[in-house]
Amino acid sequence: MIVDLPNTSTQAVSKRLVKLREDTGAMALSRVLTLVVVVDEAEAEQAIDTANDASRQHPCRIIVVVTGNRRGTARLDGQIRVGGDAGASEVVVLRLYGPLARHGRAVVTPLLLADSPIVVWWPTDAPKDPSADPVGAMGQRRITDASRTSGKPRTVLGRLASAYAPGDTDLAWSRVTLWRGILTAALDQAPFEPVTEATVVAAPDSPSGELLAGWLSARLRCPVRLAQSRRGTGIISVRLVRDSGPVDLVRPEDGSTSMLRQPGQPDRTLALPHRGDAECLADELRRLDPDEVYEDALTVGLPEVGSGRRSATEAVRAGAAPSPAEAEKDTRRLRRAAGAASSSARVEKLPMPEDGASSESVQQAAADRLAEMEEKRS
Amino acid sequence: MTPARVTADHNPLRDPRDKRLPRIAGPCSMVMFGVTGDLARKKLMPAVYDLANRGLLPPGFSLVGFARRDWEDQDFGKIVYESVKEHARTPFREDVWRTLAEGIRFVPGAFDDDAAFDLLAATVADLEEQRGTGGNVAFYLSIPPGSFATVCQQLERSGLSTPSEGSWRRVVIEKPFGHDLESARELNDIVGSVFPADAVFRIDHYLGKETVQNILAVRFANMMFEPVWNNRYVDHVQITMAEDIGIGGRAGYYDGIGAARDVIQNHLLQLMALTAMEEPVSFDAHHLRLEKEKVLSAVRLPEDLSTGTARGQYAAGWQGGEEVVGYLEEDGVAAGSGTETYAAVRLDVDTRRWAGVPFYLRTGKRLGKRVTEIAVVFRRAPHLPFTDTATEELGQNAVVIRVQPDEGVTLRFGAKVPGAQMEVRDVSMDFGYGRSFTESSPEAYERLILDVLLGEPPLFPRHEEVELSWRILDPIEEHWGRRGGDPDQYEAGTWGPPSADELMRRDGREWRLP
Numbered sequence: 001m002i003v004d005l006p007n008t009s010t011q012a013v014s015k016r017l018v019k020l021r022e023d024t025g026a027m028a029l030s031r032v033l034t035l036v037v038v039v040d041e042a043e044a045e046q047a048i049d050t051a052n053d054a055s056r057q058h059p060c061r062i063i064v065v066v067t068g069n070r071r072g073t074a075r076l077d078g079q080i081r082v083g084g085d086a087g088a089s090e091v092v093v094l095r096l097y098g099p100l101a102r103h104g105r106a107v108v109t110p111l112l113l114a115d116s117p118i119v120v121w122w123p124t125d126a127p128k129d130p131s132a133d134p135v136g137a138m139g140q141r142r143i144t145d146a147s148r149t150s151g152k153p154r155t156v157l158g159r160l161a162s163a164y165a166p167g168d169t170d171l172a173w174s175r176v177t178l179w180r181g182i183l184t185a186a187l188d189q190a191p192f193e194p195v196t197e198a199t200v201v202a203a204p205d206s207p208s209g210e211l212l213a214g215w216l217s218a219r220l221r222c223p224v225r226l227a228q229s230r231r232g233t234g235i236i237s238v239r240l241v242r243d244s245g246p247v248d249l250v251r252p253e254d255g256s257t258s259m260l261r262q263p264g265q266p267d268r269t270l271a272l273p274h275r276g277d278a279e280c281l282a283d284e285l286r287r288l289d290p291d292e293v294y295e296d297a298l299t300v301g302l303p304e305v306g307s308g309r310r311s312a313t314e315a316v317r318a319g320a321a322p323s324p325a326e327a328e329k330d331t332r333r334l335r336r337a338a339g340a341a342s343s344s345a346r347v348e349k350l351p352m353p354e355d356g357a358s359s360e361s362v363q364q365a366a367a368d369r370l371a372e373m374e375e376k377r378s
Numbered sequence: 379m380t381p382a383r384v385t386a387d388h389n390p391l392r393d394p395r396d397k398r399l400p401r402i403a404g405p406c407s408m409v410m411f412g413v414t415g416d417l418a419r420k421k422l423m424p425a426v427y428d429l430a431n432r433g434l435l436p437p438g439f440s441l442v443g444f445a446r447r448d449w450e451d452q453d454f455g456k457i458v459y460e461s462v463k464e465h466a467r468t469p470f471r472e473d474v475w476r477t478l479a480e481g482i483r484f485v486p487g488a489f490d491d492d493a494a495f496d497l498l499a500a501t502v503a504d505l506e507e508q509r510g511t512g513g514n515v516a517f518y519l520s521i522p523p524g525s526f527a528t529v530c531q532q533l534e535r536s537g538l539s540t541p542s543e544g545s546w547r548r549v550v551i552e553k554p555f556g557h558d559l560e561s562a563r564e565l566n567d568i569v570g571s572v573f574p575a576d577a578v579f580r581i582d583h584y585l586g587k588e589t590v591q592n593i594l595a596v597r598f599a600n601m602m603f604e605p606v607w608n609n610r611y612v613d614h615v616q617i618t619m620a621e622d623i624g625i626g627g628r629a630g631y632y633d634g635i636g637a638a639r640d641v642i643q644n645h646l647l648q649l650m651a652l653t654a655m656e657e658p659v660s661f662d663a664h665h666l667r668l669e670k671e672k673v674l675s676a677v678r679l680p681e682d683l684s685t686g687t688a689r690g691q692y693a694a695g696w697q698g699g700e701e702v703v704g705y706l707e708e709d710g711v712a713a714g715s716g717t718e719t720y721a722a723v724r725l726d727v728d729t730r731r732w733a734g735v736p737f738y739l740r741t742g743k744r745l746g747k748r749v750t751e752i753a754v755v756f757r758r759a760p761h762l763p764f765t766d767t768a769t770e771e772l773g774q775n776a777v778v779i780r781v782q783p784d785e786g787v788t789l790r791f792g793a794k795v796p797g798a799q800m801e802v803r804d805v806s807m808d809f810g811y812g813r814s815f816t817e818s819s820p821e822a823y824e825r826l827i828l829d830v831l832l833g834e835p836p837l838f839p840r841h842e843e844v845e846l847s848w849r850i851l852d853p854i855e856e857h858w859g860r861r862g863g864d865p866d867q868y869e870a871g872t873w874g875p876p877s878a879d880e881l882m883r884r885d886g887r888e889w890r891l892p
Contacts, residue, residue: 177398178433184391185402185436187384189512190544194381195390219390222381257473260437265510268437271430271474283398293396335480342479344459344472352460353453355414357446357486365448365486366494373500 005078010110013078013092017111020082020090033117033285036108037064038135039124041095047123048081048091053278055089058285061113064093065104065135074100076107105134117141117288121281124148126156131165143284145171146207153207154307157214161299166290172207173294174280176235178272179212179249183238186247186262197241198224199320201312203233210305211297212238218301225306227315229253234274236312237322250327259327269331400434403831405512406546407440407481407505409498411529412520413457414445417552421583422520423458424465425823430478431468432820434828438509440481442501446488454484467821481509489521489528495536502538513545516830520552522631523565530572539572550579550830553644555839557635558855559848566841575841579830584645584750585837586822586829589785589811593652593752594661596779596787603777604657606756608731613774614885615737616753617649618892619781620745622697624870625719629710638689638721638851641741645750647674647847648839649781650737653752654727663835667843674846678726683857685884690720690875691865692744702744702870718865719743722878723854724885736885740878744870749892750781764800771803776890785811 003020005013035055039047044066051062077095094107112118119141120130126144127133136142142165146156153172160170187195198216202209209226212235217224220240229236230253237250245263251272252258258272315321335342382390392399408426412418429435443454459479463470483501487494505511515538519529530549533539541547549569556562569578584590597603606612619641625632632640651670658665680686693704705711705719720742727737756775769792776790787809792802829837866875873889882888 174398177400180391180398181400181402181433182437184389184399185404187389187391188404190386192384192386194384196381216391219393220382221390257477262510266438266508268510269477269480270437271433271471271477273471273473287397291398293393293398335476342455342476344470344475347452347456347459347479350452350456353447353449353456355447357448359446359488361448362446362486362488363491363493366491366497369486370493370497370500373497373504377500 001081001083003080005080007075008078009076010078010107013080013094014110016080017090017092020080032058033060033119033288034111034113035060035062035089035285036118036120036135036139037062038104038120038122039064039066041066041068043124044093047121048093050123050277050281051121052089052091054281054285057282060089060119060285061111062089062091063108063111064091065108066093066095067101067104068095068097070098070101072098074098076100103134105138108135108138112138119143119285119288121284123277125150126160128159129163130160130168131163139167140288141167141169141284143169143171143281147172147175147205153205153210157207157210157298157302161302164295164299166295169284169291169294170207170211170298171277171280171284173211173291173297174283175208175275176212176215177283178275179235179238180215182249182260182270182272183216183240183247186249186260187240189262191242191244193242193244195220195222195240195242197222199227199237199239199241199315200224201227201229201236201238201315201321203231203235204228205231206234209235210302211294213305214300214302215293215297216240216301217304218296223306224301224304225310225315225320227310227312227321229312236324237327239321246322248322248327250322250324252324252328252331257331259331261322261327267330267334269334400432401828401832402434403436403439403828404514405436405438405510406514406516406831407442407502407509407511408516408518408827408831409442409444409502410518410520411444413443413454414447415520418520419457419461420465421821421823422518422827423461424467425821425827427458427462427466427474427478428468428821428824429828431466431471431474432824435478435831438481438511439478440483440505440509440511441478442483442485442498442505444485444487444494444498446486448486449484451482451484455479455482458482467824481505489525489532492532492535495532495538499536499538513542514547516548516550518550523551523554523556526551526565527568530568534572546577546833547573548577548579548830548833549573550581552581554635554639555580555644555844556848557639559845559852562841562844562848566844570841576835578841579826579835579838580840580844581826582644582648582839583822583826584781585648585839586824586826587781587785588820589779589781590649590652591837592785592787592811593649593779598657607754609733609735611756612735613755613757614735614887615650615653616755616890617646617653617737617739617751618753618890619645619741619750620748620873620892621741621743622745622748622871624692624702624705624744625708625711627709629708633711633715633717636689636718636721637741637743638718638723638854642721642723642739643847643851644839644844646739646741647850648843649752650725650739651843653754653779654729654732654737656731663838667840670839671842671846673727673729674843674850676728677850678728679850679853680724680726683854684861685881686724687854687857688720688722688875688878688881689718689858689865690742690868690878691717692719692742692870693867695744695870695872697744697871704867704870705743714864716862716864718858720745720865720868720874720878722874722881724881725850738882738887738889740874740889742874746871746873747892748783751892752779752781753777753890753892754779755890764802768800769802771801773804778890
C-alpha cells in the first residue's frame with residue numbers, strides 16, 4: 001500500500017504511520033533498526049528497491065531522504081509504503097525542497113524508531129566527512145559506496161580514510177568479502193610460509209580492488225602492488241607469492257567462475273559471483289559495531305599499496321600476475337575433464353534414473369567400474 | 379618490514395574482529411550413504427547446495443553418493459539436481475551448480491560388497507588427486523542403524539577410515555542412537571572401534587535450529603531472565619513437541635520404537651537440558667556438554683511410574699479437514715501393536731535451582747497441530763492487592779520459547795482491561811524471529827553440515843549424553859513393557875489421551891494449549 005502525503009509535516013507522517021499500524025496490525029513493533037537513506041531524486045527508486053530487498057533479512061524502518069530543488073519555498077512531501085510495496089519493512093519517503101533541503105536531520109529525527117540503532121546509507125555520492133554530516137552523525141553506522149562516488153577511487157578512499165570514524169563502512173568493502181574468505185582459507189592450508197609479495201589486478205575504477213590490496217598489505221605486512229585491467233572489469237586476480245610458489249585466485253573478465261591455483265595442488269574452479277547491492281547492504285546491516293578490519297585496510301594498509309601505472313598485461317608478462325586467459329582455458333579444460341553433464345540445461349534433459357536395481361547388476365557395475373578405474377590408474 | 383608469520387595456528391588474514399569473514403571449510407569431500415532416502419533428498423543435498431551458494435564450501439568440494447543402484451555419475455547428478463531444484467532454500471545459480479556438479483560422483487554397491495568399497499576408496503583417492511580434496515573425508519551415514527556395523531567394518535577394511543598424515547576422517551550419524559542403553563553402547567562400540575570419539579558427529583537436527591541456540595542467548599546474555607529462572611519463581615516447565623501427521627510410510631521404523639524413544643530420548647531431553655542447565659564456563663563444546671551432562675545426571679524419575687507417565691495411541695478421527703485412520707489401521711503396523719504414538723512424562727531435577735519444579739515432557743503424533751515449544755510457567759504472585767473478581771481471569775505468567783513453527787519468544791503476563799472497573803487479564807508480548815531478523819535463516823542441516831566440515835562439535839551430543847538419556851528413559855520403557863496392556867486410545871486431532879490430562883490434574887496443573 002502506498003499513501004501519498006503531499007505538502008505535509010513530520011507530525012502528520014508520524015500520525016499516519018501509527019494509524020496504519022493500528023489498521024493492519026503490529027507490523028512495526030519488532031523492527032530492529034532504522035535505515036536512513038540519503039539520495040537524490042534520480043537514484044531514489046533504485047535505492048528503495050535495494051533497501052527493501054536487504055530488509056527481508058533485517059526488518060527495519062526505511063526513511064528515504066530525497067533532496068529536491070533547493071530553490072523556492074520550503075516544502076515537505078511525504079510518502080508511506082507498507083505491505084507488499086515495502087518488502088519486510090515500512091518505507092517513509094521524504095522529499096525536501098527549498099531551504100528545508102539542507103535540514104534532513106530535522107525531518108528524520110521525529111521518525112526514528114525508539115531505542116534501536118540507526119544506520120545511514122548514501123547510495124551515491126557520499127559526503128566528504130560522513131560522521132560530521134548532520135544526518136550521518138545520528139547513525140551508529142554509516143555506509144558509503146566509493147564505487148558510486150564521483151572521483152578517482154584512490155582519491156575517494158583517501159578522503160574517507162582521513163575522515164574515518166568508528167562505524168564507517170563502504171559497500172566496496174563488502175563486495176570483496178568472498179575474495180577475502182577464499183584467500184584466507186587458502187592460507188589455512190600447508191605449506192605454512194609467509195607471503196613475501198602480493199599483486200592485485202583490478203580495474204582502475206574499482207575501489208574494491210584497492211581495498212582488497214589495502215587489506216592484504218595491512219594483514220600480511222608485505223609489499224602489495226596493484227596492476228590495472230580494463231575499466232569496468234572489477235577485480236581480475238590476486239597473487240600471493242610464497243617461497244614454494246604463488247597462490248593464484250583468478251576471475252576472468254567474463255564472469256563468475258574462478259580458479260584457485262596452488263603449488264602441489266590440482267587447479268580448482270569455484271563460483272565467485274559478483275555480489276549484488278542488496279546482498280552487500282544486508283551484510284552491512286548484520287553487524288552494527290565498528291569494523292576495525294575495514295579501518296586497518298583503509299587507513300593503514302591502503303597508503304602502503306604501490307599504485308604503479310603498470311597495466312594488467314604488463315604485470316602478466318613480467319610474471320607478477322597470473323594470466324586470466326590461461327585460467328579461462330584451464331577452467332574449460334577442467335569442465336571437459338569432469339565429463340558428467342554439469343550445465344543445468346543438460347541435466348534437465350536427462351531422464352530420471354531408474355529407482356531400484358537387482359543386486360547382481362549393482363554388484364556387476366561396481367566390479368566393472370573398479371576394474372576400469374584400476375586400469376586407468378596403472 | 380618483515381612479512382607476517384604464517385603457521386598452522388596463525389593465519390595473518392584471520393582476525394577475531396573480522397566478523398564478516400565467512401567460515402569456509404578446508405578442502406574436503408563428503409561421502410553420503412543412503413542417498414535414495416527422503417532425508418538425503420529433502421534436506422541433505424539441498425543443504426549442501428545452499429552452503430555452496432553461500433560460498434562456504436571449499437574449492438574442489440566433492441560429493442560422493444553411495445547406494446544400491448546401477449547409476450552413473452550423471453544419474454546421481456540428476457538426482458541431486460532435482461532435489462536442489464525442489465528443496466533448496468537459496469535461488470538456483472548456474473555457475474554454483476556447475477562448480478558443484480563437477481565434483482559429483484556415484485559409487486554403485488551394496489554394503490556387503492567388498493568391491494564396492496574398494497571402488498569407493500579409489501574414487502576418494504581419485505578426487506584427492508583431481509580436485510584437491512586434501513584427503514579429508516566426511517562420511518554421512520544416512521542409513522538404518524542396523525547397517526552401521528557392516529559399513530563401519532567396510533570403511534575400516536578398505537582403509538577409508540584411516541586418515542593419512544595431516545588429514546581427517548569424520549563420520550556423521552543420525553538419530554536414533556540405539557533403542558535403549560545397551561544398544562546405544564553397542565552402536566557406540568561399533569562406530570568407536572573404527573573412528574575416534576572426536577571424529578564421530580551425532581546429528582540431532584533440533585540442535586542446529588536457530589531458536590534452540592537462542593535459548594542459550596536468552597538465558598545467558600540477558601539480565602532479566604536468569605534471576606527468575608529457578609524454583610523460587612518458576613512453578614513448572616512444559617516441553618511439548620506435537621506433530622499433526624501420522625507415521626506416514628514409516629511404520630517399519632516406528633512400530634516397536636514409539637514416541638518416547640523417537641522423540642523424548644533425544645529432542646525433548648536435549649531441550650530440557652538446555653532449559654535447565656547452569657551457565658557454562660564458556661560456550662565451547664566441552665563446557666556446554668559438561669553442563670548438559672550435569673543436568674541430565676540430576677534427573678529423577680517419578681516414584682510411581684504409572685501415575686507419573688502417560689502413553690497413548692491415536693485412533694481414527696478428523697485431523698483438520700481430513701478424515702484419518704487410527705494407528706492400528708496404518709499400513710505396515712503389526713496387528714494389536716502396543717507401540718505408543720503419544721508419551722508424556724514428569725521429571726524432576728535434583729539440584730538447588732530446580733528442587734520442587736517438575737518438568738513435564740510430552741510428544742505425540744496426530745495431535746491438534748504441529749508445534750514445538752518450551753513453556754516456563756511461573757508461580758502466582760504471593761499476594762494480589764486486588765479483589766478476587768479483579769484477578770479472576772489472570773493466569774500464571776509464562777515465558778514460552780517457540781521452537782517451531784513461527785520461531786520466537788512469547789511473554790505472558792496480566793494487564794488491566796480498559797474500562798472503569800479494575801480487571802486484570804492475560805496478554806502476550808511477542809518476539810517473532812522472522813520479524814526481527816532474517817526471513818531466510820539457514821536450515822538446521824546447513825549449519826550442522828558446515829560444522830562437521832569445520833570440525834566444530836558444540837552442537838553435537840556426545841555419547842555420554844546419549845547414555846544419560848537412555849538411563850532416564852529405560853526404566854519408563856521397562857515399566858510400560860512390564861505393565862503390558864495397550865496404550866490409551868485418543869482421537870486423532872485432539873491433544874492426547876485423558877490419562878495425560880489426569881497426570882497433570884493430580885499435580886493441580888494443566889497442559890497449556892500450545
